[in-house]
Amino acid sequence: SQELEQSPQSLIVQEGKNLTINCTSSKTLYGLYWYKQKYGEGLIFLMMLQKGGEEKSHEKITAKLDEKKQQSSLHITASQPSHAGIYLCGADSSGTYKYIFGTGTRLKVLA
């Protein structure tokens, strides 16, 4: 079965610093989704990547998909305390509707 591994598991950065979170799949990625989770607020959809080499940005967050490496990265520029939370990558398992998720990266941003 397909698995997603995220790294690092946790990250503490100073406000204003850049950071990168990686998500590596054990199998071919058909679609890769990034979500942010805060306690009590569920999952907030950030962006979806479907094509190799695709790159999307939203405000200060950029995500890329490297299809050959079966990997995606999420990059935050000039981090702010509002970026704190748990970042989850999810993927369509074998191109179906079943999402599988990584175990998440806990981000803390120090003011």
Place this chain on the structure above:
Amino acid sequence: NAGVMQNPRHLVRRRGQEAGLRCSPMKGHSHVYWYRQLPEEGLKFMVYLQKENIIDESGMPKERFSAEFPKEGPSILRIQQVVRGDSAAYFCASSPPGFYEQYFGPGTRLTVT
């Protein structure tokens, strides 16, 4: 356009009781998915439903768990005779027909005492 609604947000049940979790999908979404997040674990797929149909329940425990999505009203995930191991956050997601992009609700946190 309201997002995916789940209630209750927190639910406490004693062992042996029944738990009913409700999910109202986003307007225009006819596909509902349930996921479970156990403490310190990732989200796991449980079941995929369309109106009046269970499409895939391969992630559901074989016993005590059931799900429905009636023609009218919210989707309901029922857990009978809850045990402590059922304590988790249960998330519902919805999507419109033909799209894989799923939008998640805030979750219901079930605590079994």
